[in-house]
Amino acid sequence: MSKDPMRGGRLGDERPPEVWNYLSSKDADAFIGESDILVDIGHLLMLRRQGIIDAGSSRAIMDVLLHLYKDGIPKIVYDPKFEDVHAGIEAYIIERTGADKGGRLHMGRSRxxxxxxxxxxxxxxxxxxxxxxxxxxxxxxxxxxxxxxESFMPGFTHLQYAQPTTLAHYFMNYEQALGRDxxxxxxxxxxxxxxxxxxxxxxxxxxxIDREYTAGLLGFSGxxxxxxxxxxxxxxxxxxxxxxxxxxxxxxxxxxxxxxxxxxxxxxxxxxxxxxxxxxxxxxxxxxxxxxxxxxxxxxxxxxxxxxxxxxxxxxxxxxxxxxxxxxxxxxxxxxxxxxxxxxxxxxxxxxxxxxxxEEDAGKGFSTATELADVMVRNYGLPFRTAHGIVGRSVRLGKLDIDTLEEASLEMTGISLKDKGMDEKAVNDALDVGFSVNERSATGGPAPEAVRKSIEKRDYALKEDIEWTKLQKQRIDKSLKEMIKQAEELIS
Incomplete structure (x- = not known):
């Protein structure tokens, strides 16, 4: 097969082997070889339509291009003696059609x-x-x-037990992030x-040239x-x-x-x-x-x-x-x-x-302590920072029961929680994992009903995204099929 067609004029052909390999883009070209054939076909159709290339040359070149499109690109095209796959394909075409015909493909474009x-x-x-x-x-x-x-699990911050959540809530966290991706x-x-x-x-x-025509052949949106x-x-x-x-x-x-x-x-x-x-x-x-x-x-x-x-x-x-x-x-x-x-x-x-x-681990590490503090605010009228301090002091003392909470409250604020009507049952209810999760029913929260609504919304968005992707593929495929049809008509 002939040498790189781009070096016969301004430059000589002699180079040390390490220079050929150093400049070659053959590794990256493997990703775009098939695309190069499509570009050549589209460009050639435009050249012929615009009268830039004669019918005989265009038929000869297109015959080779369709052969490469249907049967695949030979390895010789990726040889390091060509600086890139573009030069290799052009050399391949010239080898089979002659320089007078094959040398006309590159009109109106650059590498x-x-x-x-x-x-x-x-x-x-x-x-x-x-x-x-x-x-x-x-x-x-x-x-x-x-x-x-309703698969309860511990949630973490700083890799420490934080608050209970559900496995569904955890999975939807990543689905939402992937939606942004x-x-x-x-x-x-x-x-x-x-x-x-x-x-x-x-x-x-x-x-x-007609750039819009070529862009349409190749399935571009503009x-x-x-x-x-x-x-x-x-x-x-x-x-x-x-x-x-x-x-x-x-x-x-x-x-x-x-x-x-x-x-x-x-x-x-x-x-x-x-x-x-x-x-x-x-x-x-x-x-x-x-x-x-x-x-x-x-x-x-x-x-x-x-x-x-x-x-x-x-x-x-x-x-x-x-x-x-x-x-x-x-x-x-x-x-x-x-x-x-x-x-x-x-x-x-x-x-x-x-x-x-x-679920066994969901309540570990005092993970429902936040809900307990919230109950003290909602049901017993304490300021949140006061409730936060009382619960935190109780955790420091090693227990979350009514007696420890009472001791912490009296010590820190002088307020008797028992006098306000708080008892052991209220504490235990607040510390229940299921209670804690179900209370968090605001949009995006871990409560089953909130997650269910999120699933419905995200599933609808997913279906729209799948349809959009499908339409883009269909649009491009339709354009490329039409281009190949025109290429086949050119040589027939």
């Missing part, structure tokens, strides 16, 4: 707008897959919530789904207008990586809890064997390795974000070769995020939560 378009095509597909994954995880969390409306990726998708093709190197082109921003802007990549980092941070927090909960001293959950590993020396071990790896990958994705911002921040307009190094940061972040969402969904779906142990 700069070509690669930006390829990345956006591949990236929007990945984002839609992430959105689908997020929806699947949210669906699982809603299912688990519906099954655990969906919104972030959805907003990012809208900015990714704009076509930069036709910007050329950065100053557009003198050929009579054209990215300013030609310099088309090739120099990389905020859409940084925004995507940022959304990945935020989502991975959410997943990492869940992993941290599942790791703690699965420990023998907590015993709140038993993770399925498929998501765990054992020790090479300790036969009794069952380690939550998937959760630990995911927690680690959250740090890696955060690192991809930091590296990407540092890479772009000092670059002048418009195109600079440094940008090539951004791609692997982008694809690593996207791949790790997409796979993590899928694994977390499976991990939760197969996990077995020990709700009996959770």
């Amino acid at each position: 700069n707008d070509e690669v930006a378009t390829c990345v956006r095509i591949s990236l929007r597909k990945e984002i839609l897959e992430i959105l689908t994954g997020i929806s699947g995880l949210r669906e699982e969390l809603i299912r688990l919530s519906g099954e655990n409306l 969906f919104e972030r990726f959805g907003d990012t998708f809208l900015r990714v789904d704009l076509c930069p093709l036709g910007a050329a190197a950065f100053a557009s082109t003198g050929y009579p 054209v990215l207008e300013n030609s310099m921003d088309c090739v120099a802007g990389r905020d859409f990549c940084i925004e995507t990586i940022s959304a990945c980092a935020i989502l991975m941070t959410t997943l990492s927090r869940m992993c941290e809890e599942l790791i703690i909960w699965s420990s023998s001293f907590a015993g709140f959950v038993n993770l399925d064997d498929a998501y765990c590993s054992t020790s090479s020396i300790m036969p009794q071990k069952k380690n939550p390795d998937c959760a630990e790896i995911m927690r680690g990958k959250a740090g890696s994705v955060a690192g991809e974000l930091s590296a990407s911002v540092a890479l772009i921040k000092g670059l002048p307009m418009s195109y600079n070769r440094d940008m090539q190094d951004l791609w692997m940061h982008l694809w690593r972040a996207v791949f790790d995020t997409k796979s993590s969402v899928k694994i977390m969904t499976g991990l939760l779906k197969t996990a077995r939560f020990n709700t009996e142990k959770m």
